[in-house]
Ligand code: OXD
């Protein structure tokens with residue numbers, strides 16, 4: 088018999104009871120957000136082997152977790168959008184009919200928590216009580232999930248109190264069950280405001296406030312309620328006079344989104360006294376405020392970042408951030424109980440325990456002769472934003488920050504200039520909708536092949552992408568002060584296959600130009616694809632590039648772009664008559680300009 092006393096919210100009580108009868112936990116524990124409860128769950132997790140305590144002198148409050156070997160990344164092929172009509176999930180999503188999905192998953196959840204505790208985590212994405220914010224309640228049998236959710240979201244008592252004032256919340260059910268990949272499902276029911284995730288323990292599949300709620304469910308709600316839920320970083324750039332401009336940027340995976348969100352200004356620009364404020368590295372919720380401009384919050388309170396290649400060169404602020412109160416997942420354990428990953432600051436350790444829990448030393452190879460890595464390539468850390476030296480002081484402000492520019496990124500060796508600006512909002516939506524990136528060795532598929540990933544939302548848009556484009560076009564009409572839209576490409580090659588642009592902190596030089604454009608400080612050169620900078624308008628102090636590198640970085644080759652448009656056409660055609668006509672008009676106008 089399950090007795091619920093923690094809340095008066097009838098809807099919440101009834102739902103928790105119903106799910107408990109389905110999953111049959113031994114007991115139910117409500118997460119209150121207190122330090123003492125967190126401590127006791129950490130202790131239990133250590134006793135059960137879910138967490139390994141790291142060296143508390145060197146890494147206070149830090150733990151290591153290892154996932155199952157076949158549970159190390161988001162499983163997109165097991166992720167479904169379960170709308171009543173298949174059309175509403177669209178061509179970009181896996182779809183399952185809701186009744187079928189519930190029926191199938193119910194069998195995997197049935198009795199899955201026997202002998203375990205079911206934790207009830209009331210959480211708020213966004214500051215509790217802000218008009219931006221959404222409440223979720225996650226039920227889980229994983230202590231790892233509880234402890235990660237305490238870092239990534241505002242969870243506990245304050246949210247429960249808020250739920251006595253408002254009734255609406257996303258019902259999030261998770262059970263690790265027996266982690267059997269054949270019974271793994273990540274199901275979204277946007278029409279029911281419900282998420283069911285079973286048989287996984289990997290962050291992206293189980294921290295349901297993140298991709299599942301804040302992107303897939305939220306994007307669906309955002310369209311209905313006329314706001315944006317986007318896969319974007321948010322950062323503030325403070326000028327020497329104290330004025331701060333905020334930008335939001337969508338970059339495809341493996342393009343340095345997290346690094347950009349907290350970059351440290353390059354030496355050459357130090358004299359200008361810029362300061363960077365990190366609002367978020369992954370998700371932006373944006374609304375049109377009464378002033379007619381776009382305001383944004385980051386709904387999360389933590390980073391769930393990729394460990395490999397995080398070091399003082401690529402991201403010094405992150406290196407500081409993950410020194411305390413951090414949960415590491417699937418990295419290498421060193422003999423002194425600290426951690427390491429490929430591309431970390433420290434030298435390669437002489438020995439250690441790899442991410443699979445096996446003895447490791449450098450140079451080990453598997454049966455096929457492939458190098459055995461110490462840390463999984465997708466090993467992660469979960470760390471509070473509050474630890475970050477560049478954390479924005481506006482993180483808790485209920486109205487968020489005003490957005491001056493929206494940036495879309497691409498990874499292209501040829502074709503796309505370092506930066507270019509849209510002619511207007513509709514053209515900018517076309518730029519976002521046609522975002523394409525070349526695959527790298529880190530992804531499945533043929534290296535160099537271009538994959539379309541509109542607004543970096545392909546795996547995260549919780550509804551038909553054609554409707555999503557329409558929503559973007561409509562939102563432009565709601566604003567009287569629209570952010571300017573830009574595209575960036577840090578990855579252009581020279582004729583010898585070398586990067587033309589050094590990237591990393593030097594990218595601030597490009598952001599500086601973007602802000603100058605937002606403030607009408609510089610003129611541009613018009614090209615068929617958009618406005619590009621005059622080379623003289625990029626401050627190159629302290630950065631020596633080869634002769635005419637900037638000219639090459641801004642060059643537009645019409646023949647290459649006409650070739651590119653063939654891929655765009657093919658991509659657009661899959662949406663059939665649902666694709667907004669405005670995007671075809673942009674396509675035709677661009678074709679004409681290029682010819
Ligand atoms: C992430 C992702 O983990 O986009 O943020 O995959």
Ligand code: MN
Nearest residue numbers: 318368369370
């Ligand atoms: Mn992401």
